[in-house]
Amino acid sequence: MTEPAQLISDMGRKARSAFSILTGVSDAQKSAALTAAARQLRAHQDSILAANQRDMASARDRDLTDAMLDRLMIDADRLEAIAAAVEHVAVLPDPVGQVIDRTERPNGLVMERVRVPLGVIGIIYESRPNVTADAAALALRSGNAVILRGGSEAIQSNGAIHAAMVAGVVEAGLPADAIQLVQTTDRAAVGAMLKAAGLIDIIIPRGGKSLVKRVQDEARVPVLAHLDGICHSYIGKDADPDKALAIAVNAKMRRTGICGAMETLLIDQDYPAPGALVRALLESGCEVRGDDSILELDERIVPAEASDWDTEYLAPVLSVAMVNGVDEALDHIADHGSHHTDVIVTEDSAMAEKFILRADSAIVMHNTSSQFADGGEFGLGAEIGISTGRLHARGPVALEGLTTYKWVVRGTGQVRA
Template identity: 80%
Template sequence: MTEHQHLVADLGRKARAAFAVVSQASSAQKAEALRLAAARLRANQQLILDANAADMTAGRERGLSDAMLDRLMIDAPRLESIAAAVEKVSVLEDPVGQVIDRTEQPNGLVMERIRVPLGVIGIVYESRPNVTADAAALGLRSGNAVILRGGSEAISSNKAIHEAMQDGVIAAGLPGDAMQLVQTTDRQAVGAMLKAVEFIDIIIPRGGKSLVARVQEEARVPVLAHLDGICHTYVDQAADQDKAMVIAVNAKMRRTGICGAMETLLIDQDYPAPGPLLRALIDAGCEVRGDDAVMELDPRTVAADAEDWNTEYLAPILSVRMVDGVEEALDHIAVHGSHHTDVIVTEDDAAAQRFIRAADSAIVMHNTSSQFADGGEFGLGAEIGISTGRLHARGPVALEGLTTYKWVVRGTGQVRP
């Protein structure tokens, strides 16, 4: 074994032992652990802010972008938001033990599917120190043990947040090893986690495209992730013009750097007001890259090339195309989409239903902004990420997404003939 394999194996053994305890803990005990963890975050405010200041100084010296520094920064209000989010998870309904369905066979056997924790979850993430708290809280509330590996740029912040939360968990009588942090910033530790099938049950990456691509390419452990957020909004010919304008501007410009931001706008060629729609976007500060028909509508647009339709900009840039109805919009999404979030704006119920049925996306929306693609907005509390795959969990992954199920069969002495 290499040094990093030994490290991950040690973390994994401790996590397995902790999982045996937290998976059987009562809902009340897990909730109390998270309330105490939130209290420790508040009590340790100055330690956490000092640690974050060190990360910020190092980040500036490394030349991190303003956007990266903003994601990294913690001040007193942000720390309070982190603590409040942990408290919010503590009051969410505990999924462990929920009966998904129940049937009784003709021979009297009663068969139930019951939610159980996934096990040991490895979470690999970048930049945002709040993920340390969110992931640890969601993992514990759902009865799992987590091994956290944050980005090197946030190592001091992550250590301070992790230590505070771990203290709260221990104070509640649960094992601190239920939430462990990889203390090294060496990238080889990530590689060891991705291959630790004996110790880790699932890996969840949360970060940029290069991180997620690496995890998906190298992992032998099952992965729950999304690679791109190439989200589309299709404005149908029967769209309400006021709704279309407000939705499109919000979907692109509210926050351009999140995975739910619109990256491509598709406009029906029979929609009566495409010009004002483009003007509203450009006036809001968005660069519009369009096809020939779009470029004729506003001289401030620029030509889109083939790669634009496959690009997650995460910036105030938008690709726009005119299409011949809902079917061509669906065809475009099928070729260029990433199965994340796609939207139709229309007052035609038949067109809306056709789009909803046919769009092969984790989240499909009608007459609203793709910026709602967020676990908190879905009423799920903190989210650990958005899954665009087909297996296990899809869309915002929160408590329920961190469980699986087992069958429980109850009899009264039946034997199989």
Template identity: 50%
Template sequence: MNDVVMTKADPEKTIADVIAELGQRAKAAARDLALATAEQRNSALTHAASALRERASDILSANAKDVEGVRDSGKDAAFIDRLTLTTDRVAGMADALDAIAGQDDPLGRTLATFDRPNGLKIDRVSVPIGVIAMIYESRPNVGSDAGALCVKSGNAVILRGGSESLNSSRVIVACLAQGLRAAGLPADAVQMVNTRDREAVKLLLHSTETVDLAIPRGGRGLVSLVQKEARVPTLLHLDGNNHTYVHESADLEKAVGIVVNAKMRRTGICGATECVVIDSKITGLFLPRLLTALGDCQLRGDAQARAIVPDMIAATDADWDTEYLSNIMSVKIVDDVKDSIAFVQAHSSGHTDAIVAEDAAAVKLFMTAVDSAVVMHNASTQFSDGGEFGMGAEIGIATGKMHARGPVGAEQLTSFKYFVYGNGQQRQ
């Protein structure tokens, strides 16, 4: 493996030494990767996909150790679900790598061309960012997706996954390294921080000499830490406090199906709806039908919702701002589309929000006014995903407004520079 490990044989090596060495190796690998052909980068991904399939049993065995390690730690069911890999999930990881390999090359694209009166020709061309530090929590498949997207976009990556998934991550990174070597590329293009020491995160965020961009993917605690500590540029992925608004014009059968899927398909992912917002004109018809269809889902509602379903738990102010990541959903009743926009704007995390409606004017107003990275019409918020957007996979859903927004795929992991072509011009 290409991991850096602190061992008894090297007692003088500190965690700071480890991070510094990882950074230098990543920086060197990034230079080689930027010069690699698209064919080489794609070959690395297809070979890595094959390695994931061949070593599926090793990955599942390592993952079983990770899951067993948190069984008695008090972690909730949503956390354990995100940590757990299955045969299908490992196959999905490999399929994602193949899908990314099959995409158009994000590098070397001419984004714009300017012909100046003095004869200069200026091209704006897509290039890699350099070295990316990917800091994420429990989901081990994030390491596979992030590694693949960075290789595709010509970037080296240092992965710092959750300590709970360390065993799984080691095997996954070994598969990515195997793919890189098979394509004649440096295995150091994808490295991991092979320690549970939490100081590693801060040191990565302070690595201004080697790290060009840090991307956190996790809960508010992780993102807050990155915002506080980062000395390198960041691309933030916040939590998914997502809303689905059911307008008075909604097809109620369609609306029930959408909300149930948006909440219950997988409750522990960031694209899950956490609050359903319902137009007061249809609450009496819609809410009882939704309640029946949701099954094992606890609802926490405002006074109007509880007037229709008296045994519903009363929502507190905290509920409107909570990403449950479990089978709990809050219910808010509003008077019209403008009230829904005001409520969503006040409480959304800016990740993904949706409207279910047949009224075109209401749809346009909601989608224009709600300032989230992804706004949907008549579709489950769980489609807010790089794979579903045709990106093969994603590093995360960026909720900021600079550089990239929404699902971050290979194209979003590029920067640009200007190529200026002259013929002897001199400035007066």
């Protein structure tokens, strides 16, 4: 077997060659390749679902959590959603070649900033086999070559999805090496990707805190990532009780294992119906861990520990605190949040605008559920992840986030004095 460092080096060179070809590929060709890939995903349904069943059986033997099993599982409906997402990316506007801005200098030179692909993208992810299709589709549509390294728990599923995607790409006449999958579970392959400067242009990790921290600590190439999804919802004193209840339950319980799930609920001390909020969450199957004021609302509430305010549960567990106004809510979020997604529920528009202005998060929401923190819900098609950094891309990263720009200067013979 090829050593991981040599394997990644070989894959990087192949990806660089494929990227060179992609720079000359038309928008119509990229779109046709993804349409064919979606068709192949559906055609390979039996093999993909069988591969996923093998992964699920292995995961149960390893006692993976229910949240991890939910992320790993593919059924016919989820596979159809994966194929539909690839089709949606196929018809999105191509960002490559878009003119961001244009100016004409006094000497007649015309300056343009034009979107171009990033190059070769390395994506390291866990659990979710749909990322294999989403990442491949977004990378190809934006003119990038991609090297995918999924988690060992999804090795069979990822391989089957990758095979279907490549079949579609090749059917459309594009290079198979545009979408490559690292098919070894050796963790040294991750280290090799992180050190592949000159072959890989950017690394995007998508997974748990330990994975993302390792990538950020060890990478010798740029990283686009978020470490935690500690999302807050603040129920203001003027919140509509019906909206507040529906939003809180949905934000926590619709899917507890996604990064946009609410992990902390902040309730204004002057909100008139805190007990109803907490009871609704408890009755939906959520464990509530509260501060002293919240503990008084229901005997089923568990005392919160200091660590709870800094925990991404990814499970039906929620920390709840009572706060004195929007400023205290914002201070709590600043101290304990992860700059992912934070929500205010209020009918006071001035309070909402204050929260939106001051909350230092990649996504800030008013009167809606944090579960909408998803590229598809933003109209971006599939997403490659949520970025909580401040450079390059922020929030859901989709096609535009996988491009950079170059300056194009057009003259008519000007020379500089």
